Amino acid sequence: MQLANPLILFFSIWSFTYFLFSLHLSDLLISDADGARYLLAAIMLPFAGAFLLVSAARSRFGAGTVDDVRKHFSWLVCGSLPSLTKKLTVLSGIWVIITLVEILVSKGIPILWLITGADRSYLDFGIPSVHGFTNSLLLASALVSLALYFETNQRKFLVLPIGTIVWALLVISRNLLLVSLLQNVFLWLRYKAGKAGRSFAKATVLGVLVLYVFGVVGDLRTGADHFVAVAAPTFEVPKWLPSGFLWAYIYLVTPLNNMLFNLRNVIPLNTGALPNTFSLLLPSILRDALLPPTVDANSGLVSQAFNVGSAFIGPYQDAGLLGVAVYSGLCGLISGAFWYKRSLFGYLGYCVFAQCIFFSNFFNHFLNLPVIFQFFWLAIYTTRFKFPESIGTKWKYA
Numbered sequence: 001m002q003l004a005n006p007l008i009l010f011f012s013i014w015s016f017t018y019f020l021f022s023l024h025l026s027d028l029l030i031s032d033a034d035g036a037r038y039l040l041a042a043i044m045l046p047f048a049g050a051f052l053l054v055s056a057a058r059s060r061f062g063a064g065t066v067d068d069v070r071k072h073f074s075w076l077v078c079g080s081l082p083s084l085t086k087k088l089t090v091l092s093g094i095w096v097i098i099t100l101v102e103i104l105v106s107k108g109i110p111i112l113w114l115i116t117g118a119d120r121s122y123l124d125f126g127i128p129s130v131h132g133f134t135n136s137l138l139l140a141s142a143l144v145s146l147a148l149y150f151e152t153n154q155r156k157f158l159v160l161p162i163g164t165i166v167w168a169l170l171v172i173s174r175n176l177l178l179v180s181l182l183q184n185v186f187l188w189l190r191y192k193a194g195k196a197g198r199s200f201a202k203a204t205v206l207g208v209l210v211l212y213v214f215g216v217v218g219d220l221r222t223g224a225d226h227f228v229a230v231a232a233p234t235f236e237v238p239k240w241l242p243s244g245f246l247w248a249y250i251y252l253v254t255p256l257n258n259m260l261f262n263l264r265n266v267i268p269l270n271t272g273a274l275p276n277t278f279s280l281l282l283p284s285i286l287r288d289a290l291l292p293p294t295v296d297a298n299s300g301l302v303s304q305a306f307n308v309g310s311a312f313i314g315p316y317q318d319a320g321l322l323g324v325a326v327y328s329g330l331c332g333l334i335s336g337a338f339w340y341k342r343s344l345f346g347y348l349g350y351c352v353f354a355q356c357i358f359f360s361n362f363f364n365h366f367l368n369l370p371v372i373f374q375f376f377w378l379a380i381y382t383t384r385f386k387f388p389e390s391i392g393t394k395w396k397y398a
Contacts, residue, residue: 004189004350006335007051010357014044017361021253025234028302029253032260039259042321043312046329054336070191076344077151080382087381088144092160095137102126102134110172122172132370135176138164139370140377143183143348150191179371182358186351250306255362258309259316261302268320276314277327281367311356311364331357331366345382349375 002008018040021029077084102125103109110122125131142164149157161184168177233246269276301307311331315323335357338350352374356365365371 004186004354006332006339006354006357007048009354010047010051010332010335010360011044013358013361014040017252017256020249021256026250026253027234028250028306029257030260030264030302032264035260035263036256038321039256039263039324042324043328046325047332047335050329050332051336051339054333054340058336058340072342073147073191073344073347074151076347077147080344081148081152084144084148084381088141088148088160091137091377091380092141095134095141098130098134102131109170111170114172125171133373135173135370136373137377138167139176139180139183140348140352140374140381142180143187143351143374144378144381146184146187147191147348150187178359179355179365182355183351186354186358187348190347190351251308251362254302254306255308255310255313257302258306259313262309262313262316266317268316268323269318270320271318274315274318274323276317277323277364278367279314280364281369281372308363310362311360311366314364314367331360343382345378348378348382352378 018036021036024031105127106125108118108120110120110125112118113120113124126134142161145157145160148154149161161180164180165177168174168180301309312324312327315327319326335350335353338346338353341347341350352371353366356371359365
């Protein structure tokens with residue numbers, strides 16, 4: 001079994017989310033069994049149909065066996081080693097320079113503000129729009145660096161992946177932390193293709209550790225007692241249970257909860273402009289100027305404390321369940337294309353897209369600019385400029 005397969009991943013995430021939701025361990029959760037079934041059908045079936053369509057035509061993408069994936073991946077990384085190493089040095093240096101400027105402009109970093117009790121939070125760090133640009137560069141560079149470590153076993157290539165995790169903790173960014181961790185996990189799963197049993201066991205252990213760290217970072221931001229009060233659990237939280245598990249539960253189920261609340265209470269705009277769907281695709285400084293009015297963000301929330309509604313809340317607010325189904329189908333097509341793309345850009349790009357699938361029950365990373373801008377950086381990393389003997393030039397993915 002290929003654990004990173006997009007169809008297995010997508011169905012596992014959404015089935016697990018529905019199972020957790022059905023437990024109703026929080027008084028915040030609404031009860032709407034019929035609405036949940038219609039919603040899940042509109043989300044899961046189009047994705048599956050689109051992916052299977054690509055799978056049926058996989059010969060166009062040069063699909064190979066599971067063993068071929070690892071061999072081909074290794075060959076591509078080793079063949080591009082000098083180029084990747086040089087680009088990694090230059091682009092990482094650019095990130096360091098921009099980040100130093102952000103620290104100077106922000107007059108510190110969030111972890112120090114927290115320690116000193118300053119009247120500032122993680123939201124005050126960075127230069128608007130520029131900060132997302134630097135995050136995408138860091139995430140893509142960490143992914144490339146980990147690929148180089150897998151092939152060379154040189155520990156210097158672990159500095160950037162580990163440094164990204166440390167930096168995420170310093171700026172108290174759960175999003176940066178989890179996106180980086182998940183992309184690294186999917187790269188590892190693809191690299192270890194064919195060893196599903198051992199990979200699953202290790203991934204489970206890593207997942208538990210991620211939950212714990214997730215809770216710790218959350219406690220730093222809001223405090224454990226405050227979060228328990230806001231989450232309104234239907235049971236008394238045991239003292240021995242790490243807060244990360246309650247954090248994980250409530251953040252997994254409240255997006256689905258908000259989606260069901262929208263089905264009950266929000267009338268879709270039914271506009272071709274799709275402002276709710278594409279709002280995250282624009283930098284914050286351009287969003288309000290270029291997009292038409294969107295659905296009031298607060299009107300579709302059960303609780304203001306939990307303000308996300310999965311990757312599909314925007315398509316629903318724009319075009320109803322039809323919008324959800326079409327958007328899900330497009331995600332299935334693109335995931336299939338990346339899954340069967342036998343190139344370094346395809347392998348690394350799929351790790352980014354798989355992370356988007358993993359978080360699709362929580363947030364729309366598919367169109368989140370700092371996340372998908374990684375594809376731009378990965379194209380720079382994996383593109384080699386060649387001068388053929390014939391007139392003209394040609395770009396070729398490594």
